[in-house]
Amino acid sequence: MALVSMQTILNEAVAKGYAVGSFNVVSLDSLQGILEAATQLRSPVILSVAEVHFKYIDLEYIVPVIKQAAAQAPIPVALHLDHGVSLEAVMRCFRLGFTSLMFDGSNLPYEENVARTAEIVRVAHSVGVSVEAELGQVGGGEGTSEASEADRSLFTDPEQAVDFVRRTGVDALAVAVGSVHGLYKGKPQLDFERLEAIARGTGVPLVLHGGSGIPDEDIKRAISLGIAKINVYTEMSMQAVQRIREKVADPKMISFPDLLLLARQGIKETVMDKISVFGSANVCQAPGVFCDSCGACVMPSGDTCAASAPSTNGLAALSDEEIARMVASVVRGILSLRD
Numbered sequence: 001m002a003l004v005s006m007q008t009i010l011n012e013a014v015a016k017g018y019a020v021g022s023f024n025v026v027s028l029d030s031l032q033g034i035l036e037a038a039t040q041l042r043s044p045v046i047l048s049v050a051e052v053h054f055k056y057i058d059l060e061y062i063v064p065v066i067k068q069a070a071a072q073a074p075i076p077v078a079l080h081l082d083h084g085v086s087l088e089a090v091m092r093c094f095r096l097g098f099t100s101l102m103f104d105g106s107n108l109p110y111e112e113n114v115a116r117t118a119e120i121v122r123v124a125h126s127v128g129v130s131v132e133a134e135l136g137q138v139g140g141g142e143g144t145s146e147a148s149e150a151d152r153s154l155f156t157d158p159e160q161a162v163d164f165v166r167r168t169g170v171d172a173l174a175v176a177v178g179s180v181h182g183l184y185k186g187k188p189q190l191d192f193e194r195l196e197a198i199a200r201g202t203g204v205p206l207v208l209h210g211g212s213g214i215p216d217e218d219i220k221r222a223i224s225l226g227i228a229k230i231n232v233y234t235e236m237s238m239q240a241v242q243r244i245r246e247k248v249a250d251p252k253m254i255s256f257p258d259l260l261l262l263a264r265q266g267i268k269e270t271v272m273d274k275i276s277v278f279g280s281a282n283v284c285q286a287p288g289v290f291c292d293s294c295g296a297c298v299m300p301s302g303d304t305c306a307a308s309a310p311s312t313n314g315l316a317a318l319s320d321e322e323i324a325r326m327v328a329s330v331v332r333g334i335l336s337l338r339d
């Protein structure tokens with residue numbers, strides 16, 4: 001089916017008490033591994049492309065492939081920009097038909113994060129694209145392979161989160177409550193009380209970045225308190241490397257594509273493990289029963305499926321002139337912050 005918006009997927013997740021995995025696409029093999037896992041487990045899935053990973057894949061090549069793969073998959077799939085920090089990345093993803101984006105202004109002073117995020121939400125919503133933002137700072141840099149520990153002084157403030165969501169209109173909020181990107185130094189300790197307060201105050205689906213390496217029980221508790229999207233990358237990457245490492249020392253192994261297949265299998269198994277923990281397995285499709293709206297999936301309860309929402313990316317229908325006007329509006333908004 002065609003790509004769906006992230007908000008559609010997350011609304012279902014919140015209503016039914018599970019979380020949806022957001023897995024980073026860094027190559028064709030990772031795309032295939034993730035989609036095979038989600039399809040096999042009949043789970044909705046969010047395919048993320050991080051701005052720091054643009055160096056690995058040419059967006060203009062991979063996005064048509066992702067759209068084709070999503071069209072063939074019998075599950076709802078959202079295409080999401082992960083940690084978009086530059087206006088160029090955000091606009092490029094609009095143009096290519098992403099159905100969701102994260103604008104990461106967490107490094108900016110608070111008022112500037114509010115103003116920039118609100119501008120991007122305004123433009124994104126005008127074309128049906130969902131927006132996630134970050135408040136506080138999740139530890140460890142996106143794409144890092146260093147071990148880090150969470151800095152409590154950078155945790156999300158629950159009261160500020162309420163103000164932030166109200167003023168920006170974001171669809172989902174990434175929170176800093178003890179998770180880190182990359183590997184953990186020591187044992188991860190999530191601040192559940194803080195998480196609960198943020199969820200209660202903001203009322204939007206919350207996002208946990210750095211989902212690799214957190215014990216399953218802690219993940220399940222975080223989901224019960226309001227986490228609806230969980231980002232996973234490090235464990236997938238480590239599993240892919242591990243599978244290659246096990247074979248590559250053999251001098252008889254000279255087949256590059258066979259190494260890629262091993263990596264893909266490692267990614268697939270990691271994604272399947274995560275989907276099982278997140279509780280999103282089997283929410284999408286009852287075997288042999290298909291939804292009237294989308295023709296491909298149905299919720300076990302017989303509800304309308306997430307994918308039956310109308311196609312949300314209207315940008316493809318806009319002219320270059322209209323897009324240019326939107327860009328100019330965002331640029332004006334950002335420049336006005338300097339006055």
Ligand SMILES: [Zn+2]
Pocket residue numbers: 083138142181209210231
């Ligand atoms: Zn992240």
